[in-house]
Amino acid sequence: MDVDSVAQPIPQVPSETPRSSLLRNPIAPAPRASSVPLHPPDATVGFVYSVEMINHCSISPDGHPEAPERIVRIWNAIVSKHYSLNAKLIPIRPVLKQEALLVHSEDLWDKIESIQHMTTQEIVDTEKYYEQLSLYISQATTRSARLSCGGVIEACLAVAKGELKKTFAIVRPPGHHAEPEEHMGFCFFNNVAVAARVVQQRTPLKKILILDWDVHHGNGTQRAFNDDPSVLYISLHRYEKGEFYPCGPFGGLQSCGEGAGLGYSVNIPWPEKGMSDADYIHAFQKIVMPIAMEFAPELVIISAGFDAAVGDDLGECLVTPTGYAHMTYMLGGLAGGRLVVALEGGYNLDSITNSALAVTEIILGGSPGEMKSMVASEAAAETVWLVAKEQSKYWRSVSPKACEPQEGVYDIIPQPQTAHFPVPEILKLHRQYYLYSKHDMMQVPLVGAELDHRFSAQVMCTSDIFQKDTLVFMIHEFGNLRMELANSINCDVQLERSYLIDFSKELVDWVKTDGYSLLDVNLFPKPSDEPFPRPKSITDLRKDLVTYLWDNYVQLCNATSIILIGHGPGCAILMDLIDLRATSVMKTVRGVVQVIGNSTLRPPKAALDLREWYKEASFFLFCHCNSFVALPTNHPIWSPDTRAKELKRHGNLQKIDEEQSVKLIIKALPAIKSFVKSQLPEPDPAHNAMSNMHLT
Structure with missing residues (x-):
């Protein structure tokens, strides 16, 4: 039975209703089954996974980078490593309409719902339209997209309600490019954004950090919270003067939010490909962790795209599984340990699997491996310094002087000349x-x-x-x-x-x-x-x-x-x-x-x-x-x-x-x-x- 058929109805919200007003109208809670233990009933870590999400697939004979095998390989690797024996499997369910409308317009909901009723010929005829949005569809797309979003919601609620300490939602299609009014970039619903809003509605937790390390800027996620100080959005991504997908100035370092949310969007835009562990860790030490600690979130959600990993041809960067492990470990120290990892991009099957396993090891209580001595690249040091100069307008914990990429660490110039x-x-x-x-x-x-x-x-x-x-x-x-x-x-x-x-x-x-x-x-x-x-x-x-x-x-x-x-x-x-x-x-x-x-x-x-x-x-x-x-x-x-x-x-x-x-x-x-x-x-x-x- 579809959970929509038993949920309590609420009045429909017009598409032009501001997102902020939705938060003042609590949604009816979705029915939830208790977590199904794979092993000890007192486990503190949970996984979300369903084979049903692989039904969303491209009809093209050449396939597509966002392939069903992405989640299959990750889940099979977790099982083969016996990691699942120390965790619980959280039941997945589709996102409810009233949940999706906390972020998205009713028009977008209707467009995604209509996909399941399209004929094969209609799918073929609309292929070019969806390609312009960097999407592909099949009759199973609606169901998979709703399960993906609902799965992240359940992963977040399990942590926010204190049932589990950490969770990993192994879901597809991804979500961070989906904007309030439009689906795009392999994404239909913005899984993480919707889940954050549901957590704010149904639990006492209100301050949420979303850390997005996908190689692409999460334009949809930032757009959803651009004027909201209750959600801190931090993204590390390839930018290249706004020419790297999703393109435009929205992911630039000066894109810091607006209105009440000014300063609560933090973009670390890499100017070139090839960014490595040293560059990401440098950004974490100088920008991410200081701001995150000053914000003091009650819940941390990682938009965990693994397309910046070594071997991913779309991302062309060099982050290793150990690098992802260290970043996860640092984030796990925030919010009293309440952490949710939600899969986003990542298109090399070996890279995404190895990286996901490294993250899983950390959320199960392991320690990250040793990293060799390393120094951030000149491009990364320059970027972090520029970000620090911009973000120091909003965060006292960020020190541009500590990030300045030059040989002389301190600039001691008396002003005026009589200074002592x-x-x-x-x-x-x-x-x-x-x-x-x-x-x-x-x-x-x-x-x-x-x-x-x-x-x-x-x-x-x-x-x-x-x-x-x-x-x-x-x-x-x-x-x-x-x-x-x-x-x-x-x-x-x-x-x-x-x-x-x-x-x-x-x-x-x-x-x-x-x-x-x-x-x-x-x-x-x-x-x-x-x-x-x-x-x-x-x-x-x-x-x-x-x-x-x-x-x-x-x-x-x-x-x-x-x-x-x-x-x-x-x-x-x-x-x-x-x-x-x-x-x-x-x-x-x-x-x-x-x-x-x-x-x-x-x-x-x-x-x-x-x-x-x-x-x-x-x-x-x-x-x-x-x-x-x-x-x-x-x-x-x-x-x-x-x-x-x-x-x-x-x-x-x-x-x-x-x-x-x-x-x-x-x-x-x-x-x-x-x-x-x-x-x-x-x-x-x-x-x-x-x-x-x-x-x-």
């Missing part, structure tokens, strides 16, 4: 450049005027922050300046004998060698002579910074083990973070390291269970404390008058044979390494083998 640059600011820029050039670390964008004003360019992370099982979160203040005076009377500094003591090299070398990722935070604020309307104290700003990083990076990076390290005055803010995020800290933090120097020592102030967690046994090794506190031999805590109870409340105190706090962390590093290693679970053999191969 504080020495700490110059040294912080030097440190940022050192971490970027020597260790491939990247700047973490900040949200909010105050945080950006006082701490911009002071938060850096390794490029594998979304890939590693263990994350080291380092909180510190400025490095130590050692000055020698040329004149002790006037205190003139002898510049050639002065230097900065920085622990960055030793820290990053250790993190990389042991296979961890690093988030590094410098809490020394920039000077400000422009107070904000409601200025906060520096302490409160520092708390805001570390809690923002915890909520939006640490908690989203999917690392299963977190190591917190505080240095000097940064230890106080570290303890504030533990107090403010006690519940999540106790779940994921495996060790807290404090290198105190001569700063004041304090334990957590929060609930009793947190204080006990801090000073008592760890989750994995019951003979170790969760804390490690490195103190110089001259710290006041070692006074004979200090009571044993006072010592105990601070956890695992370690006396380091060093009186100069500037050298304390270097002297304590071997003990810190040993402590961290003891706190972490033993890695599984497969992961360990991969790490050893990478290190070799």
Whole structure:
């Protein structure tokens, strides 16, 4: 029985009715069967697939790139890999008319419905008309197009309603070229756009990110949400001055939406073919992920066309399955892990199958493979920089300066000539450049005027922050300046004998060698002579910074083990973070390291269970404390008058044979390494083998 025959009817909406008004008139829910488990009933991943969609096929003897075998090959590969045993098969059903009308006109609905009633001769006679729209049809087109759209809807609803965590809709025909008023480009209904609207209608989720990595611009999807700030549309595609399909300026970098939706369309238009993993990952790091994190979606939908894959003759690009895996992994850290993958294009059967398998591995909980050292092409770097300049008008997290494709990273030109640059600011820029050039670390964008004003360019992370099982979160203040005076009377500094003591090299070398990722935070604020309307104290700003990083990076990076390290005055803010995020800290933090120097020592102030967690046994090794506190031999805590109870409340105190706090962390590093290693679970053999191969 067709679900349309049992759905509750609603009043028909005229074709000229604005899409925005449709959202104020809830549609009747479609009847849904419960998911059919292929294996464990508690599976968190689902697939949508039906062999019925292969009936849409070309009558041409030469066939067509959008062939039925596309989904057959993907599904058979998933089954042969036994991936389906860990997932559920979500029942597919046709899209309802009232659902399609949330995006499309009634006229387009009628045109697609009429195809099923055409005779073979009428199909032949209209072939040239449909070729002008880059379409082909058969009597089965209507049914297949409705199933494809309905399948994506069900995949999205399963995630949005909390039934599943991630889903993959293996459907055809694709959808992202279908505009509200017209079908085109192999597409009939805009599957993803309709599904997003249905989710907004039927579930509490309203903020949706659609990431489109198909090699062609998703003109239909952007058109559907061009004036809507509730849906962020990001597309990476070949553009070539608007001469690559679907052609025209709509997919250009300055096409950023309109009205209330201005800034919520982000186009990354590649100027040529041959774009590779390095180019896509560069765009993700500089544009996609910063904007996505600032938008903070409640659901992520990938318009997953695989025609930018190596071997696809239409796309002519060089993205590998590993590249797609890394992009999926990064997106999977958003929206609390709620992710839907919906198949779009991709016309080389081997390429689309291998790429889809790589994405499937990630949504089933796997980790992306190691990527070789790579550098984005000059064309990609230039494009990303231009996009950053455009999008920085709308998103504070996008930094054109961080994307500028030139040898000199910083442009320090005094304006006017009498301008002064504080020495700490110059040294912080030097440190940022050192971490970027020597260790491939990247700047973490900040949200909010105050945080950006006082701490911009002071938060850096390794490029594998979304890939590693263990994350080291380092909180510190400025490095130590050692000055020698040329004149002790006037205190003139002898510049050639002065230097900065920085622990960055030793820290990053250790993190990389042991296979961890690093988030590094410098809490020394920039000077400000422009107070904000409601200025906060520096302490409160520092708390805001570390809690923002915890909520939006640490908690989203999917690392299963977190190591917190505080240095000097940064230890106080570290303890504030533990107090403010006690519940999540106790779940994921495996060790807290404090290198105190001569700063004041304090334990957590929060609930009793947190204080006990801090000073008592760890989750994995019951003979170790969760804390490690490195103190110089001259710290006041070692006074004979200090009571044993006072010592105990601070956890695992370690006396380091060093009186100069500037050298304390270097002297304590071997003990810190040993402590961290003891706190972490033993890695599984497969992961360990991969790490050893990478290190070799």
